[in-house]
Amino acid sequence: MTMKWRGWALTTGVLAISAMAQAAPPTAAMLSNACAGCHGTNGGSAGPSMPSLAGQSKESIVDAMTKFKSGARPASVMGRLAKGYSDAEIAAMGEFFSKQKIHVTNQSLDPAKVSRGASLQEANCSRCHIDDGKEGKDDTPVMASQWLTYLQMQMADYLTGHRKMPEKMKEKVDPMSKEDLDALLHFYASVK
């Protein structure tokens, strides 16, 4: 970019000076850095109710933001903030956060629940929450190392019907006890 501009500036002279008054459209970093006040630097959250975005898949961020924007997913501030961005900008932000290294959280978790969750996830969830939740099929979010509090708040929204569960997830979740679900969330939160 620098090089290109320098070469161009030299050949076009004065024109280049006025061109500097122009600014390029916001980069993915410019758009995404503004989110870090709540979601942490580069999307690594330090607050248990605020999800880390670092290492999240682009598809899942785009899915979440699109649903926040339309109101399809319940929200507080995100429903309003998402309306501030075009679809292309949302995609750029999704791309930015997907490229960040997963933020490893240090949270105190019940080891018994973690191990119970580990045995449950393989049989029930691993087709979409791939590789212990480190990856997600299509727009399935990355769950690994996410804050337990955030995961529990989302699960509560699903169970009350406040947030709509994907059909395949509903099939698995419906027969499970609350204890089993909580164990699963403990497991995903524990994955480093």
Added chain:
Amino acid sequence: MTLERRNFLKLLGAGAGVATAGLAGCATQQPKTASAPTRKVVVIGGGYGGTIAAKYVRMMDPSIEVTLIERNDHFVSCPFSNLYLGGLLKDLSPLTIKYDKLAANHGIKVVQAEVTGIDAAGHSVTTSKGVFKYDRLVVSPGIEFRTDEIKGYDMASTPEVMPHAWKAGPQTILLRKQLEALKPGDNVVISIPLAPFRCPPGPYERASMIAMYLKQHKPGSKVIILDANPDIVSKKGLFMKGWKKHYDGLVDYRPAKKVTEVDTRNMTVLIEGVEEVRGAVINLIPPQKAGHIAHVAGLVGDDKKWCPVNPMTFESTLHKDIHVIGDSSIAGAMPKSGYSANSEAKVCASSIVALMNGKEITEMSGINTCYSYLSAKEAVSVTGVYRVNKEKNVIEAVPGSVGVSPDLSEVEAIYAESWLKNILTEMST
């Protein structure tokens, strides 16, 4: 634009003699040669704006040397300090950050010193610990009070009797002690200045937190709000709803009551020289202006209060190579909030790094998100996404992005806690 022109001409000038060589060299190597002196950015103020500007300049270009100058060895957040006043926090430690990790993680030189002057022409900052040269300077000094607009107000002694508690720290602790010592049945007065001031919903959140404390501990006492503004400045409907729900009869809101005179001996304030109001505790928040150093350095505009800036870069329109962010700057539609300062700092850092590397700047995109507590468990929020309207050359909110919570919310109080944790972690690590 003078600055870009200068850099540009410098570039041309440097290229003139060795043009072909220098620029052909571009293909393999940048013209910033090994012999070039270290490029320096100095940041004044270690609060919501300054810490982030320092950090993001280093993150975006580690070859730039960054010095952060702050008079204290720690920073206490104004956001959430009302919760301490209400008794929801035992002390200010959750609101306090130090600079050691920020300095170590990002290679920022942190200097604890008082800034006494800025030489814009000479590109240097004078402090109690010597002179610091800069290529670009970021000024993020927060606010100062326009105490001259209140008759009888002595800058040193009045706040010891009628605390403003609008800069968190000892003033916050003093106000809390006064509330604890209040005789049940006596009243607390909060005086709110004309907007714009730091944290538009802050005074109303404070009234809520104090009312909560009085309801629990001081039967018969109430909060009298003397608001210089014609109406509640921010989140009006939600505050009214919260007061009605939780503190009915305990919050006496009086609009268009501008305090013009104080009498600390009789514990009274005078409104427009005629109406006298007495309080056992008086939280007098004076009208505000940009931080002291901004005035000393000639960065303040015709209004004698705030600093005009280029909305895309936050560079002062009065002095080149100096950027002003946070409460001191005129940032169009962005409110004077901690989150705005955080967001402005990143826009500013991005511009500084682009300009210092002769690259094209990126259009600004900013956010504000701020929460206010209404009770121990309920909070409300206001949000906005901000861009520059290029025709008007001013920062405006993106339509649809600005709004407040539909109702008092327990979930938002939970989010608010993480807001604090994240924003302070961002500033301190």
